[in-house]
Amino acid sequence: MTMPALATYALRLGDDALVLSHRLGEWVTNAPQLEEDVALANIGLDLLGQARTLLSYAGDVEAAGRTEDDLAYLRDEREFLNVHLVERPNEDFAVSMARQLLFSTYQLALYERLQDSADPTLAGMAAKAVKEVDYHRDHATQWVLRLGDGTDESHRRMQAGLERLWPYVDEVFGTDDLEQSLVADGIAVDASTLRAGWDGYVDGVLAEATLTRPEGTRTPPGGGRRGIHTEPMGFLLAEMQHLHRAHPGASW
């Protein structure tokens, strides 16, 4: 089954938001304080809202009758098109804050550009979400600064969190023929052009946080945009999908 390029593109962005939303939801009741539970749930719900718009739109464009729920709950692992960065396990709070900084800095730059997309649905989603993600990046920045420039232990953990996730950064800025065909039509953003701005912001935060930019990390092959995922993805989907699959059509 081949989806239209636009539907695939919407699914890629939607899956990034959906999967990260699930990871943030896992923090609820486990964050350092109740207030942080609420903050992370709030960020997760912002992402879920973006995912709903994008998945619904992917279903509309595909025109095969699939709803947002069908796409979220009834696809198998190989049909999910998110980057590996968002599916990596939460581990400790510093790892999760590293992921929030690395991903939200990319997503903010992406949505800022996507506001000018020739596709009105993508442009509208981005225009609304850009304010949300601006806050996500600020929230992550605040934590990376405090943990990096905090105690010896918090600095060690924050640096370890960065080292842990840095190998997954390159994939985020990867581009391919499908994306390029939509870039040519003024619909998509060429992710590779976002890297310089991302480097500038992240390097600034790391310097202020007395952290060291990881160098020479091994870059895994990637493949999330083609449905190839890392081992934790299957477990994530099992948890996210089991209720819907066990009780099809259930609602409250």
Place this chain on the structure above:
Amino acid sequence: MSDHTTERDWPLWEVFVRSRRGLNHQHVGSLHAPDAAMALRNARDVYTRRSEGVSLWVVPAAAIVASSPDEKDSFFDPAADKAYRHPTFYEIPAEVQHL
């Protein structure tokens, strides 16, 4: 409370929200945060995520000086029978709002 707990616990902040322009900030509750900047962000997430506000204040709870319950009688009771202190002898024009 052990030293360990004291060290780990974040200080308490009191949160004030102004629900819209022209109104006063109202006390809505309290929260824990490691410092003022994070307190403001936590307040945003805990108290304004359903569009409750347009402005937020956070104040360290330790900075608030409160009246003592022991002084309640001398502080507040004498005001109870001074009806002439209330502006109840004026007609309030219908156009006046927020009163």
